[in-house]
Amino acid sequence: MNQYTIYAIKEEFAHFFYFRSDVLYRFLKSYEQGEKYDVFARQFDFITIELAETSVLSHINRFLPSHIHMARGYNTVKIYNNRHSISLHIGEKHINFWGDIVHAAEDLFFPVLRLFHPYFFVAGDNVYNSGWIAPVTLAQNKDKHEQVLYSYF
Template structure:
């Protein structure tokens, strides 16, 4: 079954605050997809406020460096692709300044390889698929307990 994710880099302060309350973040993105034109702009501004811009060049370089020796990795026409045959798994990554779009199929191997590279850049990448109500941090944020 094909999976589609949008991945946002959430401001670290916001990410810390919403750790354990991920459904609230998800519903903001869900509301944006359902909103009428007049409220859509307000919700977009809220999403811009809580997210950080993605360094497209840095992420491109990290991906190219991480996978340069792999024969199952391709970078063509602004798309990063991993296509594994055993187990069958493929993922495509498209990087934009405000979010990343991923399409994957088969097992989770290929998408996990991309997630590993992103986790090393920041602990506050938040992935969501509004069509299936799936969402979560790529790297769970450790909660600091103050005594």
């Protein structure tokens, strides 16, 4: 089984790192692997959002389609259907999940997670096995009156 970690990133940093996923991945992996220097810890806390386990589980339970099931264990949650299953562990600032392939999480879990928070970053075992679970819209809620177009004609 493969292990993945999902981080809830604050909106402003999601916009900044959307096309710099490799930089975000390396930072998160360095933090995860114990390079928790004071600067890393403060930066990690600054760019991520806390995840309340009860809120996340309540949201999953409310929006999970009827053909997908959830079973709570001692320290994990199993989400499954007749083809796939994943196991989750919800931490303070991340969600760990285990599954055979990341596509199982796309079928079972990511659609519900997108409704909870739009800026989740998934980190797998390498930079090619990581990315955003939803596209980050770059021009969201821009006031057109603030934009200025210059022309020299």
